[in-house]
Amino acid sequence: MKKKYDLIAAAEIAIMDSYEKGVILIFKLGEKGFVATCVVGRTCSPLFKGVSEREPYGDCREWFSEMYDGFLQVDTLKLDDERIVRALERSQARLEEA
Numbered sequence: 001m002k003k004k005y006d007l008i009a010a011a012e013i014a015i016m017d018s019y020e021k022g023v024i025l026i027f028k029l030g031e032k033g034f035v036a037t038c039v040v041g042r043t044c045s046p047l048f049k050g051v052s053e054r055e056p057y058g059d060c061r062e063w064f065s066e067m068y069d070g071f072l073q074v075d076t077l078k079l080d081d082e083r084i085v086r087a088l089e090r091s092q093a094r095l096e097e098a
Contacts, residue, residue: 004030005095009053010077010084013038013061015070023077023087024060026053027095036060037094039087040067044094 005027014021022040029035029049036056038045048059065072077084 005035007079007084007088008034009057010079010081010087011057012075012077012083013064014073015068016073018068018070020068020070022064023083024057024064024074025084025087025091026057028053037091038064039090040064042090044091047094 007025008028009026011024012021013024020040022038024036024038026034026036033049033051034053034056035047035049036053036059037047038060045060045063048056048063050056050059061072061074
């Protein structure tokens with residue numbers, strides 16, 4: 001049976017004064033909690049899971065900060081933002097693996 005992921009929130013994460021940027025995608029996984037991934041270019045983080053959306057969001061921030069050094073800046077994105085559309089396309093394989 002295929003799992004159903006509903007996108008509920010997204011944010012752009014970046015290193016201040018740098019070109020390093022990513023998009024955090026947070027999904028509701030039915031009644032089983034939440035999952036999130038961070039998409040940076042063509043790279044996707046692992047899927048992080050949690051009971052609330054804060055847990056996988058925090059894990060994505062930590063993953064990004066381990067990959068790139070510097071002060072983080074995070075901005076909420078509207079769900080129809082073009083950056084989210086591209087990030088969703090790049091994260092499909094990761095979601096299907098889970």
